[in-house]
Amino acid sequence: MSTDTTGTRVGAPTAAADKAGRNGGDLVIETLEALGARTVFGIPGQHALGLFDALSRSGLHFVSSRVENNSAFAADGYSRATGEVGVLFLSTGPGALTSLAGLQEAYATGVPMVVVASQIPLDGLGARRKGMLHQLDDQKASAANVTKSQRTVHHASGIPSAIQDAWADAITVPQGPVWVEVPQDVLLAPVFVPPVADALAEAYEHPPRVELVEEAVRWLSAAKRPAIVAGGGVRRAGARDALLRVAEKLRAPVVCSPGGNGAFPWTHPLSLQSWVEDRHTTEVLEEADVLIVVGSSLGEVTSNYFTLEPRGRLIQIDAEPRVLESNRPALGIRADARAALEYLDDALGRLVAAGAEDYPAEGPDWGGVSPEALVAGTLEKVRARLDAQDLDKERTFMADIRAAVPDAMQTFWDMTISAYWGWSCWDARGGEFHSAQGAGGLGFGYPAAIGGAVGLAVAGEKGLEGRVLAVSGDGSAMYSIAELATARQHNVPVTWLIVDDGGYGILREYMVGAFGKATATELARPDFVALAESFGVPARRVEPGGVRAALEESFAADGPNVVVVETLLRMFAPTHLDA
Incomplete structure (x- = not known):
């Protein structure tokens, strides 16, 4: 280990720092803590030792993962399960870079997280000193593609404001992970x-523009065949109730995207469920x-791989302005889903109450078929198509998992064939369905489930609601x-189901x-059962049945x-058999 002129190991905290107090x-x-954080995920590192020493004097609960990428997934899962901000501590250089794939998932899905990364000492920033451990030319730039905002703190006095501002960024729609990096000497500096x-971080408001929503109401007031696609933004905004009210006022069929799975009641007469990868559903949306x-x-999956060709008008509501009209011309309304849907609900309610002549009193008309009959007929067509594809094993397997999982249990799915089925057929009921569909990286399911279970425990959940299920394939499990x-x-009360088909299925x-x-x-x-048991984790291998x-x-x-199941599952064909 190299030393400086005083004989101190370079990069190590000094005795003076140890005695400096806060x-x-x-x-x-x-x-x-003042902002309300209760749990932190991460892995200690040399430049972050001052941060972790301070952690030992706090009431924060720390969960140490084994790989930084998994720490990011865990903080993500914690936030999804609880609705709180996930907090992640990272070390400099390799530790920070290893987290980026996990942060990409949080960024793509809109999960609020505050990432605190250490940095090399201030006098090395912007320089290129050979031999300085963990140094990157611009660490903050490495995170710029997978986080909403990035900050470097140059003085200890600036730390509270930087973290407070970052927290506000994280919770402002579109929500997402934010990056704060603090050099080693700033972490060790006495204060x-x-x-x-006390610290206050409030989300910035982005209300919908009134003239745009009023135009949307005019379109809807004359619509005979309205339909709704509900995405993950509905779930993140807590807009389920508002969506239900709007759908019922319009008598509009609703289909949920994979990210929106659970945003609309599965068995509702207007629910097309989540069969977005089915041509019969796509045709309803086109009509x-x-x-x-x-x-x-x-996007790709929700549009049935860009085969969707709407023939009517399109209203697109999203908190992320870059999303609006990104794939289709539309009346684009930048807004939080809940705020926009509540505005639509109020406006449509006033039309109904006033008995407005331009509101279709006779109700929707899908070629002489009611919306409810259209939905029932479409779901029957989906079932008939699946019946013709010799998929009994797959459908029974997914139904058996659904039957075993308590209604309120949250589930976390890796990018595996079981999850691809789950996007379309999983009835989330009272639980939450979480998958890595945002960025599509492998390895999300288990560490995110660990974070989710930790969060539920910290939040005071009891019984089965505190246990979660993770589902992975053998490839993603590794x-x-x-x-x-x-x-x-x-x-951690996590049950991990590994579906082993011998490869990237x-x-x-x-x-x-x-x-x-x-x-x-x-x-x-490996022998997953023996490997789990070597960690002291009970495991069993069972047949699909x-x-x-x-x-x-x-x-x-x-x-x-x-639980390990060795079986080969197949995907369903999303198009007509004669296509």
Whole structure:
């Protein structure tokens, strides 16, 4: 280890720092606590030692993952499960960079997180000193593509304001992760100000422009065939009730995107559920004379791989202005989904109460068929198409998982064939359905579930509602297998279902379909049961027909456990059989 002229190891905290009392690290911790943070995820690092020393003097609960990317997924899962801001601590350089794929998922999905990363000492910033541990030319720039905003704090006195401002950014729609980096010497710098006792971070309001919403109401008041696509923005905004009221006033069929799964009651007479990857559903959306897309970019999956060709008018509501009209010309309304839907609900309610002549008293008309009959007929067509594809094993497997999972249990799904089925067929009921569909990276399911379970425990949830389910394939499971140690260390109530098909199953299927053969999709993998048990985590292997009983027994246990099912699942074809 190199030394400076005083003989001190370069990069290590000095004895003077140890005796200085409160320092910059304490200001970070105190500000986070004042803002309401209760849990932090991350991994210690050399430049962040002052931050972690301050953590030891706080009431914050720290969960140490084994890989920074998984720490990011865990903070993401914590936020999704609780609605709180996820907090992530990162070390400099390799630690910070390793987190980026996890942050991409949070950024793409709109998950509020505050990331505090350490940095090299101030006098090294902007320089290129050979041999300075962990140094990047511009660490903050590395995070710019996967976070809403980035800040570097140059003085300890600036820490509370920087974190407070970052927190406000994170919770302002469109929500997302924000980046604050603090150099090592700033974290260690002694401070003489009183402890942070109060911090206020409020979301900036982005109300919908009145003239745009009024125009939308004019379109809807004359619509005969309105329909709605509900995306993840509806769930994040807490807009379920407002969506239900608008849909019922319009008698509009509603389909949820994968991210919006659970935004609308599954068994409601107007619910097309989440069968967005089905041509029968796509045709309903194309036939609408006014299509409302709320909280969704109308992207690849939701548009049935860009085959959707709306023939009517399109109203698109989203908090992210870059999303508006990104895929289709539309009346674009930048707004939080809840605010916009509540405005529409009020305006439509006034039309109904006033008996407005331009509001269609006879109701919607889908070619002589009521909206409710149209929905029922469309779902029956979906079932008939699936019946013709020899998918009994897959449908039974998913139904057995759904039957085992308690209604209020939250579930976290990796990018695996089971999740692809879940996007369309999973009835979230009283729980929440979380998947990595935002960015599509592997390894999300298990660490996010750990974060979710930790959050539910901190939030005071009891019983089965506090346990969560993670679902992965064998390929994606290997991305996060080290987190078995995290689950065991913290005794996290997570049941991990690993569906082992011997490789990257969805890529195998795609390649065989496109090229007639698969290349580089087959994987050597461990004995997952033996591996889990080596971490002290109970595990079992069952046949597909035994998955329901195995899950039910695992849900009744304490702490983490694993269920492994060796089976090959196939995806359904989303188009007509003769297409």
